[in-house]
Amino acid sequence: MTSGRILVVDDDAAIRTVVREALRREGHVVETAATVAEQRRKMRDFAPQVLVTDVILPDGNGLDLVPEMLEVNPDMPVIVLSAQNTLTTAVRATEQGAFEYLPKPFDLGELTRAVADALAMRAASGRDAIDAGGGEDLPLIGRSAPMQEVYRTIARVVANDLTVLILGESGTGKELVARAIHDLGPRAGRPFVAINMAAIPRELIESELFGHERGAFTGAAARTAGRFEQAQGGTLFLDEIGDMPFEAQTRLLRVLQTGEFNPVGGARSIRTDVRIIAATHKDLPKLIADNAFREDLYYRLNVVPVRLPALRQRMEDIGELAAHFLERAAADGLPRKRLTADAIDRLSSHNWPGNVRELENLMRRMAALSREDWITAAVIDQQFSTSIASDAGPVIAAEGGLADAVEHHVARYFATFGRDLPPDGLFDRVLAEVERPLLKLTLAAVKGNQLKAAKLLGINRNTLRKKLTERGIDPSDLRRMG
Structure with missing residues (x-):
């Protein structure tokens, strides 16, 4: 405590x-x-x-x-x-x-x-860390009303072992919240084990979670402990739980109900003592309606929901977040940079489809590439015009088709990170970058008429509305453009 x-x-x-x-x-x-x-x-x-x-x-x-x-x-x-x-x-x-x-x-x-x-x-919320001069290690940053609500919810769950379900778009910091709950609670100092359901082949998920005995399947040369055993006494963070295969959901539900599990190929039950924190950017009730997610598992996981706001919903935090990421970049050996007031205004006008992760990547890129000590709005505009997070529209080469342009675009994304791999969620990120200009240009062409736009795109109107919301597009703006 x-x-x-x-x-x-x-x-x-x-x-x-x-x-x-x-x-x-x-x-x-x-x-x-x-x-x-x-x-x-x-x-x-x-x-x-x-x-x-x-x-x-x-x-x-x-x-x-x-x-x-x-x-x-x-x-x-x-x-x-x-x-x-x-x-x-x-x-x-x-x-x-x-x-x-x-x-x-x-x-x-x-x-x-x-x-x-x-x-x-x-x-x-990092207030005591700021007072102590430890700003670069703050777990969460932001003084906006949406973040204050997040802090208040975290405060109410850290002292107990209630299961938490973190909801929010990709890049909003769901793992940071999970770590904060773990580090501030009675299990701090014990293992914090994270597993991303979307990053593991379906046939290996049960083995990853529960471990396996020797000979359980081809290639199982020795007994291997799963994530539940690795997290014993601590916290198990199930990221992207919405991507968990249906059959694995059944086994997870049984563990949550009984507190015991069997390794793959094993007969003995193992008693588990872990706190479960799950997270997803998907609409679980919709997955339930589509028979892709178990309703009983949803209620087991959704004991305490924590809803993380998108960055566009907490724009007043942009300046503090950007300064924090520049400080982190300097601590990692990149040149120290600062933002002018007009730069913060420019950042606050961006839609941020990649949320906080996109902002962090942009700050690191500017720390590495900008020649000036002070980053201005003009410098940011230049980065936006060439960045993977560009809101200006699709990057289409003068010669070659869309496939060539996308290939060039993704190759530049990998080149930006050098030897490191880019953050997880690349498929959704690139898909968003293609969808956004496609939706905007289509709606502008039909003067904002959503029925015509849906027909032109070959999707139904409800799907169009959902995608417009996901991509932060206001049809009324496009109606004026038309």
Whole structure:
């Protein structure tokens, strides 16, 4: 459990004492205050990481002071205690920006858990790492409202073993969230094992997950432990769970139900002790409707859903993210670069179909290729015009057909990463780059008429609408173009 500096504000001396001692037993450093004036002084001198405050104080209202306290320390979670146990108080606490609201009389265990959750949220959002100068190792970055909701959900699940399902587009940072949940929880220091279902041949998935005995199949010369055994005592991250073959889903469901599994070709059962975190960019309910995913497995996995926003839904985080990736690039030995204000504006106008991963790749590429210390909007425009993430349309060579252009395009993608392979998800990335200009140009040609566009493309209208949403295309813009 993460320890922290906690300020407890209550005019009742008995409550201050009980709460202080309970939090100190959890390893926290605790200061107390009985008035608003004392609270303001200790906010300045003690600099708490979490504030626990009563509503009714002798010289003011603790709830009214929450915005003021957050202005002094915007990254400090506030836990509000109140004997005014009404819905209005709870709603006001949320509206004022409180992290948690606990009605009096409150359970001490519930309060200590709320404090632990609040500290975990700070750690997940990287605030304490920033204070300590460890910015390059932040697990997650962003102060936008969508990311704050992600941090809050993470904070509520780190201390338990509930199964988590992380949902979000490719490149949004699903594995980072899984690692944050593992590293901030009681299984930290034990194995974190990740397996990508989309990267393993269907016939090998069961062996990869559960291991196999010698002679279980041709080429099985020795017993091999699977990912469940490798993750024993820790966390197993099942990435791209939507790509798991149906027959393997059945075996996984049985493990989740019984806590036991048999290696391929083995008769003995092995008891497993792992926390399961799964992730996918696919629409699992649709896969269920198409009989491609088990409904009972979905409900086993979807105990706590964490929905990651696309980068275009959290544009206010662009500047902080871009600066972070440039710092990471410098730490890896690339030239140190900085962004001008107009560069950040230009980045914020891009659609980012590849999400945070696309932004990171762009920053590393500019750190390596840009000759100037400061990166301007003009430099970014130049990169966008030649980059794999270009939003300007398809790259078609003056001579040769589309196949030649795509081959040239993909070859340049691999060349960008030198000796390293590009990030996983290349098929979807390239497909998106082809689909986006195809959809935009088709809709522009028919003046935004989706029925005509669907007919011209040879797909139904619902499929067209879904693809427009996936690619972030607004048909009204194309109607104006036409």
